[in-house]
Amino acid sequence: MLEARYGLGLYVSRGITLVRGAGAYVWDSDGRRYLDCTAAYGVASLGHCHPAVVEAISQQAATLIACSGSFGNDQRAQLYADLMTVLPYGLTRVFFCNSGAEANEAALKFARLTTGRHGVVAAQRGFHGRTAGALTATWEPKYREPFEPLLPGFTYIPYNDEAALDAAITDEIGAVILEVVQGEGGVRPGTTAFLHRAQQLCRERGALLILDEVQSGFGRTGTFFACEAVGIEPDILTMAKGIASGFPMGAVALGERVAKLSPGQHGTTFGGGPLACAAARATVRVLKETNLPAQVERLSGLFFERLRAIPSHRIREVRGRGYMIGIELTEPAAPYIAAAQERGLLVLNAGVNVIRLLPPLVLTEEDITLATMILKEILR
Structure with a gap:
């Protein structure tokens, strides 16, 4: 009753209250x-x-809860090192944020900064979040249309259509953003041929390949990241959801084709905080130790x-x-x-x-x- 009275009603209620x-x-x-x-x-x-995550959060909450990116932190530093042991080949730098939408928002900014191009190719049925840039990359009209005009320069192609992809990546395109397995769009896996073609065309034409593994990452598809099973090496990989076993967190991993960033070009108040990093470290450790x-x-x-x-x-x-x-x-x-x-x-x-x-x-x-x-x- 209190949620219905004071909330905004943005979620369709399932009619039950979960407490444990x-x-x-x-x-x-x-x-x-x-x-x-x-x-x-x-x-x-x-x-x-999970006991390991509960223990990690509990210990960290009694040690240090908040620490901005202007200061170093032991949990953040160790999480960087932990991720380097599981990330796909070629991803060597990481930015921590708070959600999948934030991760995709940052990825689009980094791609624009690197290439100087405003165009983005996204897929029909793709879903990348509800903030302005991520929402523009999201295809479903019911999510986008109430908030238009959004960002210009986005093109949507049929998923797994190599010919459409080839035609769409022009010299105005700075990034191609794809899910390895489309989630919200109907649980549709990308074909190996389509994803490899996306990587090849981005390399040849100066665009960056952004893989959205917000939902598919951290073991959900049977490998640490879904792109590993098809042999793809993205320029940018976005993560969230399973990264910290329920604690709010997102991350963006960058390869060498992405420009070096300068202080102030992007940031976040809460991203990479000690509690989130402790939960993520416990998650990665359990995933590895138990396979x-x-x-x-x-x-x-x-x-x-x-x-x-x-x-x-x-x-x-x-x-x-x-x-x-x-x-x-x-x-x-x-x-x-x-x-x-x-x-x-x-x-x-x-x-x-x-x-x-x-x-x-x-x-x-x-x-x-x-x-x-x-x-x-x-x-x-």
């Missing part, structure tokens, strides 16, 4: 348990309240196999990569998302007719069995 989480499960205010295949839109990568990306690769194959075996005329296609799963239906998904919630399974949409699953990476085979059983029950 542990691993892949959350509990509502009535004490009912749900298998959470939303992971709070993909941020709870290690599951809810969770490999577990995602193994168990997601089982998940896809079971979902594709559901006998339902309502299912048009099951697609995605790792724990980015889209079930495209022949009808609107909303009633089935509600039905799943009634049975103790939380899932998302990706457009009107796609059920989207973004479970924590700690999902077990038993959890997969439960999720499949509920989805089979509601979709048959």
Whole structure:
């Protein structure tokens, strides 16, 4: 009631209040348990309240909470070093911020500063955030049109269309921004040929390739970053969501083709703060020590196999990569998302007719069995 009274109403209420989480499960205010295949839109990568993350945040909160980028900090310095062990080849510098939209906003600025060109090629069905620059790169008209005019110079091409990409990258284009797996746009993986062509054309024509791994990064697709599985080396990589297991954080990694930046050209008050860095360090450490990306690769194959075996005329296609799963239906998904919630399974949409699953990476085979059983029950 208080949220409805004082909030802005910018979110469609799911009708339950979540008050506790542990691993892949959350509990509502009535004490009912749900298998959470939303992971709070993909941020709870290690599951809810992972002990290593809780301990890291607790210890840091008792040590130092705030430290701006004007001063060095031990947690920030160590996180830089930790990321260098997992980032794709060629990415050697990092800027910390607070969200995926901020990361993409910074990436677009860095590309413009480097190339001196204002043009940007983005993909249809792409989603990159809701701030002005990131929103301009986002294709869906319902997000953009109420706030136009936005930034000029953006071109949208069909995803995975190599010919359209070739035609769009002119000498006015400073950046191409793509998701390796489109999330909001329906959970659509990029083809290896398309992504390699984007890299080749950017190199040849002086543009920078920005890969948006805000949703697909940090083990979600079965490798630390989705671009690794297709052998792509971006000039700029944007990250957020799973980077700190639910603590708000974003980051931008830069390669050698991106210009060196000067003090004042960009900045943030909270980015790279000690609490966020401590949570991110714990996340990276657990991902590496437990090899969770490999577990995602193994168990997601089982998940896809079971979902594709559901006998339902309502299912048009099951697609995605790792724990980015889209079930495209022949009808609107909303009633089935509600039905799943009634049975103790939380899932998302990706457009009107796609059920989207973004479970924590700690999902077990038993959890997969439960999720499949509920989805089979509601979709048959």
